Amino acid sequence: MYTKLFISYRSKMKSLLTLCIILTTGSGALLAQTSNNMRLWYKQPAAKWTEALPIGNGRVGAMIFGNPADELLQLNESSFWSGGPARTNVNLNGPAALAATRRALLPNEDYAEANKQVKGLQGLYTQSYMPLADLRLKQELGSGTYENYTRDLTIDKSIATVSFTVDGITYKREMIASFPAKAIIIHLTASKPGKISFKAALSSQVRYTAAANGSDGLLLKAKAPSQVDPNYIGYNKEPIKYDDSTNCRGMRAAVQVKAITKGGKTSTDNDGLNVTNADEVTLFICAATSFNGFDQCPVSNGKDELSLCNNMMQTASRGAWSALLAAHTADYARFFNRVKFNLGGSDTPGDKLPTNERLLAFSTGSKDPGFETLFYQYGRYLLISASRPGGPAANLQGIWNKELRAPWSSNYTININTQMNYWPAAISNLEEMEYPLFDFIRDLSVTGKVTAKQYYNMRGWVAHHNSDIWAASNAVGDIGRGDPLWANWYMAAPWLSRHLFEHYRFTQDKQFLKNAYPIMKGAAEFLSDFLVTDKNGYLVTAPSFSPENDYYDDKGKKANTSIATTMDMSIIRDHFRNCIEAAKALNTDPQFVKMLEDKMAKLYPLHIGKKGNLQEWYKDWEDVDPHHRHVSHLYGLHPGREITPLLTPEFANAARKTLELRGDAGTGWSLAWKINFWARLLDGNHAYKLVRDLMRDLSVSKGGGLYPNLFDAHPPFQIDGNFGATSGMTEMLLQSHLDELHLLPALPDAWATGNVKGLKARGAFTVDMDWKDGKLQSATITSAKGSKCVVRTTEPITVKGINVKSVKSAQGDYLTTFATKAGGIYVVNAK
Numbered sequence: 165m166y167t168k169l170f171i172s173y174r175s176k177m178k179s180l181l182t183l184c185i186i187l188t189t190g191s192g193a194l195l196a197q198t199s200n201n202m203r204l205w206y207k208q209p210a211a212k213w214t215e216a217l218p219i220g221n222g223r224v225g226a227m228i229f230g231n232p233a234d235e236l237l238q239l240n241e242s243s244f245w246s247g248g249p250a251r252t253n254v255n256l257n258g259p260a261a262l263a264a265t266r267r268a269l270l271p272n273e274d275y276a277e278a279n280k281q282v283k284g285l286q287g288l289y290t291q292s293y294m295p296l297a298d299l300r301l302k303q304e305l306g307s308g309t310y311e312n313y314t315r316d317l318t319i320d321k322s323i324a325t326v327s328f329t330v331d332g333i334t335y336k337r338e339m340i341a342s343f344p345a346k347a348i349i350i351h352l353t354a355s356k357p358g359k360i361s362f363k364a365a366l367s368s369q370v371r372y373t374a375a376a377n378g379s380d381g382l383l384l385k386a387k388a389p390s391q392v393d394p395n396y397i398g399y400n401k402e403p404i405k406y407d408d409s410t411n412c413r414g415m416r417a418a419v420q421v422k423a424i425t426k427g428g429k430t431s432t433d434n435d436g437l438n439v440t441n442a443d444e445v446t447l448f449i450c451a452a453t454s455f456n457g458f459d460q461c462p463v464s465n466g467k468d469e470l471s472l473c474n475n476m477m478q479t480a481s482r483g484a485w486s487a488l489l490a491a492h493t494a495d496y497a498r499f500f501n502r503v504k505f506n507l508g509g510s511d512t513p514g515d516k517l518p519t520n521e522r523l524l525a526f527s528t529g530s531k532d533p534g535f536e537t538l539f540y541q542y543g544r545y546l547l548i549s550a551s552r553p554g555g556p557a558a559n560l561q562g563i564w565n566k567e568l569r570a571p572w573s574s575n576y577t578i579n580i581n582t583q584m585n586y587w588p589a590a591i592s593n594l595e596e597m598e599y600p601l602f603d604f605i606r607d608l609s610v611t612g613k614v615t616a617k618q619y620y621n622m623r624g625w626v627a628h629h630n631s632d633i634w635a636a637s638n639a640v641g642d643i644g645r646g647d648p649l650w651a652n653w654y655m656a657a658p659w660l661s662r663h664l665f666e667h668y669r670f671t672q673d674k675q676f677l678k679n680a681y682p683i684m685k686g687a688a689e690f691l692s693d694f695l696v697t698d699k700n701g702y703l704v705t706a707p708s709f710s711p712e713n714d715y716y717d718d719k720g721k722k723a724n725t726s727i728a729t730t731m732d733m734s735i736i737r738d739h740f741r742n743c744i745e746a747a748k749a750l751n752t753d754p755q756f757v758k759m760l761e762d763k764m765a766k767l768y769p770l771h772i773g774k775k776g777n778l779q780e781w782y783k784d785w786e787d788v789d790p791h792h793r794h795v796s797h798l799y800g801l802h803p804g805r806e807i808t809p810l811l812t813p814e815f816a817n818a819a820r821k822t823l824e825l826r827g828d829a830g831t832g833w834s835l836a837w838k839i840n841f842w843a844r845l846l847d848g849n850h851a852y853k854l855v856r857d858l859m860r861d862l863s864v865s866k867g868g869g870l871y872p873n874l875f876d877a878h879p880p881f882q883i884d885g886n887f888g889a890t891s892g893m894t895e896m897l898l899q900s901h902l903d904e905l906h907l908l909p910a911l912p913d914a915w916a917t918g919n920v921k922g923l924k925a926r927g928a929f930t931v932d933m934d935w936k937d938g939k940l941q942s943a944t945i946t947s948a949k950g951s952k953c954v955v956r957t958t959e960p961i962t963v964k965g966i967n968v969k970s971v972k973s974a975q976g977d978y979l980t981t982f983a984t985k986a987g988g989i990y991v992v993n994a995k
């Protein structure tokens with residue numbers, strides 16, 4: 165998967181792997197550390213998929229139902245998608261459609277006509293992320309009546325356990341998705357010898373064959389559809405198609421299962437794999453696909469999934485369970501343990517209640533800070549489990565999907581959702597988990613260059629609101645059948661590129677920036693070609709959208725195609741600024757910088773509307789839906805850095821007004837975004853209200869909320885809300901987007917006392933903090949690269965061993981500046 169582009173993180177991964185091996189040998193200590201609070205647990209098997217528990221190693225994932233006599237592991241492999249490499253040349257009418265759209269918009273502002281013409285810029289829909297297979301274990305359990313049932317997921321070790329007693333015998337299944345072993349492993353035990361007997365069988369919803377593989381295993385061969393229509397498209401008779409020819413559409417996949425037993429015996433027949441009277445069983449599950457890169461034919465030039473899967477199985481199944489578990493835990497804990505977050509105090513009802521009941525109690529008002537920190541860490545668990553270097557980026561459902569036509573194709577929705585997946589990565593000390601996103605951006609910049617040329621006849625690269633593993637970059641909509649409201653938005657390239665620049669800001673890794681810069685520049689080239697001058701001399705975008713909202717135009721008509729929406733202009737300002745800073749850091753491209761600076765000065769500015777809100781559109785039009793889930797015009801507040809109460813108080817007040825008018829309600833990810841917004845407005849109590857709103861059982865919440873397995877509900881399940889919440893909660897504790905370490909910027913009253921360890925700040929700093937009664941007590945700042953450190957606090961501070969002066973800022977809090985050394989550790993205390 166890697167190309168030469170991001171060499172610097174490849175070499176980092178090598179040292180990381182070495183470290184994992186070292187840790188593996190000494191992992192006993194790690195195993196002893198599980199905190200009681202770091203688990204989800206239940207008293208009954210999952211009746212629904214959203215009650216099942218997710219495990220994953222970034223590539224293979226499973227949803228575990230935990231039924232004693234009929235266990236189900238619903239399996240996924242992250243590269244298993246329908247279709248094949250993105251099609252080009254499907255619509256060569258783009259440049260003409262763009263010209264017609266622009267004629268309608270400028271200077272006549274005929275928005276209805278523009279809405280019609282802009283459809284001419286659409287191409288095909290993206291492909292869909294596929295479910296892979298189901299593994300069922302029908303276990304023989306004497307009388308069958310079970311008691312003492314529990315199932316849990318321990319998120320600081322990444323292990324799921326099911327245990328129960330039947331006829332006085334205690335049975336246990338421990339399950340892991342191991343990154344080092346490249347396998348899902350189930351370890352079955354019983355409290356009496358010879359009592360483990362079950363039949364294992366594999367099946368799939370896609371085309372497949374399943375057969376015995378020797379006397380101790382199974383092999384499933386699957387084929388993905390050549391085409392899957394999005395679930396919101398109903399006009400095709402055959403929404404799921406297969407192609408058995410050698411066309412490059414429809415990858416292959418293989419799944420192997422193998423049992424290693426102590427005692428008893430194994431056999432296979434037409435119905436599956438039989439294990440009889442074993443004392444202990446280790447069951448291995450490996451999977452591979454023929455996916456060979458976004459631009460490679462997965463059929464004739466596909467990877468050899470059968471031998472890949474077989475090799476993985478050979479290696480994994482050589483290991484003993486205890487060693488496999490230790491290696492897995494060490495590998496996982498290496499990432500997970502970097503951040504600790506405690507809110508102290510009483511954690512009633514805490515872990516004593518099963519998670520579904522705990523969620524209900526919390527939804528109706530219980531104070532349970534331990535539940536908040538569990539949910540925070542669950543976001544980190546999910547990111548480590550769904551996104552590992554070398555694999556694809558986490559999609560709308562991470563890697564967990566049970567449906568052939570999943571909601572919104574379980575694809576990459578890049579008008580917020582995919583980006584939100586990665587908001588917690590850098591700040592919550594999981595920078596490596598973002599590498600798959602960087603690979604994806606690189607791929608998208610390749611297809612996006614073709615799209616920029618074919619559809620717009622412009623330089624650089626462009627990407628629209630949807631993509632897939634094939635890095636589709638065109639506007640979707642089936643060449644004119646989609647609604648421009650969502651289909652035609654084209655600002656994903658600069659939005660995604662900000663992740664590249666932010667990675668540099670966090671790590672100060674110049675080599676990474678050097679590799680990323682051409683991609684950032686390509687996105688800026690497209691924008692600079694795209695900008696046109698309006699009648700007042702401003703540089704504007706036309707057409708322009710504000711995902712996925714519409715407005716009433718001057719004639720009172722509903723429209724969505726606009727000119728210079730606030731989101732467009734905010735993204736462009738943000739991206740040009742990032743490019744300028746990147747070029748300066750690399751000491752390169754002075755002419756390009758000059759061109760960007762010139763254009764920056766002429767961009768259509770932010771406006772405050774008649775209601776005191778930040779204007780969303782070119783003019784102060786009314787929204788069709790004033791409570792719309794997208795709050796795109798606040799891009800400059802978050803994830804951008806243009807609007808802040810500290811430096812642009814007027815716009816910050818307008819942003820606040822916008823949020824008040826929009827209201828707090830929303831889909832899961834919308835609530836999550838609002839946590840981040842309120843944190844950036846430095847209003848901890850309002851941010852906390854949104855945390856509580858998001859952490860509600862669906863039976864209590866009216867919009868977004870949580871399922872019993874704490875997956876975020878749009879509804880339906882969409883994982884971005886989990887990640888966006890972890891990001892927002894981090895932003896409440898530490899912000900650094902203004903190149904200063906703002907400690908406890910939005911601490912809510914409910915989090916009056918606590919501590920956090922291991923958060924990351926721009927400038928390559930790691931920050932630990934302790935606070936009491938709402939006030940910072942002490943902090944430890946570790947500097948990796950020796951950057952200048954500016955600390956913002958509400959009270960003056962001292963820095964041990966350094967003579968510093970806390971200067972009262974214009975905003976009334978204190979700024980303390982000091983030089984750091986690479987590797988230096990600085991202890992800060994409140995005066």
Ligand code: FUC
Nearest residue numbers: 560572577581650712831
């Ligand atoms: C965007 C959002 C929807 C949903 C979808 C996957 O289109 O507007 O709410 O999250 O992505």
